[in-house]
Amino acid sequence: MSCGFDKGLLAAHYDGETTAEERVEVERHLAGCPECARDLASMKDLSAALKPLSRSAAPMSIAEGVLRDIAPVRSVSRSWVGWASSAAAALLLAVGTFYILDREKSAPDRSTLASDQKAGTPRSESLRRQDDAESRSHYSKESPKAPPGDPAPPAAPAPMAEEPLGKGRDDEGRLDDHAERDKAKEAPAAEPKSRMGAKPVAPGVPVVRVKAADVAKARAEVEAFLAERELKLTPGAPLLGRSAYVRDHYVQLDLTAEEAALLDKRIAELKDTSTARTTLELEKKRLAEELSRLKPMNEAQEGAKPADADATKDRAGELEEGERLRGVAGGVERDAKRLARPVRVIYVFEAVPARR
Amino acid sequence: MSPPEVPGDRDLIERARRGDRDAFGMLVVRHQDRIYTAVLRFCGDEEDARDIAQRAFVNAWRRLDSFKGDSAFSTWMYRIAFNESVSFRREGGRRRVVPLQGRDGEAGPEPADDRRPGDRLEVEESRRQVQEALNQLDPEERKILILKELEDRSYDEIAEILEIPKGTVRSRLFRARDALREKLRVLLKSAEPGSVESRPRAGGK
Numbered sequence: 001m002s003c004g005f006d007k008g009l010l011a012a013h014y015d016g017e018t019t020a021e022e023r024v025e026v027e028r029h030l031a032g033c034p035e036c037a038r039d040l041a042s043m044k045d046l047s048a049a050l051k052p053l054s055r056s057a058a059p060m061s062i063a064e065g066v067l068r069d070i071a072p073v074r075s076v077s078r079s080w081v082g083w084a085s086s087a088a089a090a091l092l093l094a095v096g097t098f099y100i101l102d103r104e105k106s107a108p109d110r111s112t113l114a115s116d117q118k119a120g121t122p123r124s125e126s127l128r129r130q131d132d133a134e135s136r137s138h139y140s141k142e143s144p145k146a147p148p149g150d151p152a153p154p155a156a157p158a159p160m161a162e163e164p165l166g167k168g169r170d171d172e173g174r175l176d177d178h179a180e181r182d183k184a185k186e187a188p189a190a191e192p193k194s195r196m197g198a199k200p201v202a203p204g205v206p207v208v209r210v211k212a213a214d215v216a217k218a219r220a221e222v223e224a225f226l227a228e229r230e231l232k233l234t235p236g237a238p239l240l241g242r243s244a245y246v247r248d249h250y251v252q253l254d255l256t257a258e259e260a261a262l263l264d265k266r267i268a269e270l271k272d273t274s275t276a277r278t279t280l281e282l283e284k285k286r287l288a289e290e291l292s293r294l295k296p297m298n299e300a301q302e303g304a305k306p307a308d309a310d311a312t313k314d315r316a317g318e319l320e321e322g323e324r325l326r327g328v329a330g331g332v333e334r335d336a337k338r339l340a341r342p343v344r345v346i347y348v349f350e351a352v353p354a355r356r
Numbered sequence: 357m358s359p360p361e362v363p364g365d366r367d368l369i370e371r372a373r374r375g376d377r378d379a380f381g382m383l384v385v386r387h388q389d390r391i392y393t394a395v396l397r398f399c400g401d402e403e404d405a406r407d408i409a410q411r412a413f414v415n416a417w418r419r420l421d422s423f424k425g426d427s428a429f430s431t432w433m434y435r436i437a438f439n440e441s442v443s444f445r446r447e448g449g450r451r452r453v454v455p456l457q458g459r460d461g462e463a464g465p466e467p468a469d470d471r472r473p474g475d476r477l478e479v480e481e482s483r484r485q486v487q488e489a490l491n492q493l494d495p496e497e498r499k500i501l502i503l504k505e506l507e508d509r510s511y512d513e514i515a516e517i518l519e520i521p522k523g524t525v526r527s528r529l530f531r532a533r534d535a536l537r538e539k540l541r542v543l544l545k546s547a548e549p550g551s552v553e554s555r556p557r558a559g560g561k
Contacts, residue, residue, distance in 0.1 A: 007527070011529045070377055
């Protein structure tokens, strides 16, 4: 370099990394050195030329792949992505939803809601509290302390059992107690016991069916959306029940109307993906039909055993891989600062063949 | 008991160290864009970049205990990711001829682009050219350019990531820029003779 000036210093100047004295030095030199002035201009040009290479969104399959790779070794070989796109997913979806809806039906939800109001607790808030306690107990179940290779599915409840939330059943009762304690702390003491076993469902909860050739990708899009907004994610989908596959197919979010619209748009922009809005009521009808169609198949597979309970257990093992994703894609804990009041939205993922 | 706010990296790392895979998953989701971008620009291939980024995170999970709390998680991750990129290449990787070009939109939404849609092709083409020029640099030059120009890391961070003295960051950056400019000039010249590149050639030796 002919002028002999420290070009590193020039670079530092360009990047705003000089000390005050250095800056004076560089500026003084620049005033009288066309070569360095040219170098500086070139650096600007180069930055502009590099602009098209700036940050790209990572494919969400990275996160999935990482979670798969760091999972404790299990005998299950099929990945979440694998089964999600298989035809079996549709069957699981149907069974899972039926389970939820069935619980709803048997739950004394109206009286529950009424009692909430009597207690002066806004319904959505009390729901969220319950969610909270429940998601914590979910969390405990997928705690990494679970022995690797343990064949017993940890999170599959017998579907039709009416039992209090946050109680017993799983072998880590310790953390469930914790959930109970929290609940006791937060909820009014006189709360009727029935509420715990019930699944109070707000009739207006919108359900968005996401039909995608690549379910994992669609789901990843939801996750990305949440991550971008820094919504804190917690596992569990309490409105819909607790079985493993239900959690794997449903994402339950608290979104403002604006957020929901944005998210819908984003999902719809994915390749081979469409969304349709429906309601729990309609979904229920659709599934009842589908289920009656699928039931004989189910029974044939499960032999003489009580079909539903066993199907749940068998599949839970298979689905554990998917469960791991719950931490990323479960419910949502709101940022307290958010102003617009969020509402509950349920997303259902359904695999459809790609158009190719 | 429940964390009231969005957990910070530090918090997530602590949880991950205790074996909480979900916490680590959140870290991955939070950092994957920058790590993926850095790796993508370093290796120039989307599929390789995805593999490498994934391996880097898995590696990080295994080595969480060696993470010193005095640097940022991203700093540490960049280092792991670059190392992974280099060894990936050394192992022969999975080289294919297909360069960039958003094979099937896998890279997701593009960075904000305020130009008219008609200019998209142009952007795509210049992206390809710049990447090609970048590919021709030596790995150390490529790394430092990625960190400064694309990731906008400070000299201090760059020094830490690349494990070189801060003074070296300055001089190497200047050299790397100069080298890239030269590669780009040659490329553009051979692509469309007599157009575009009318910039003065700096540092004229």
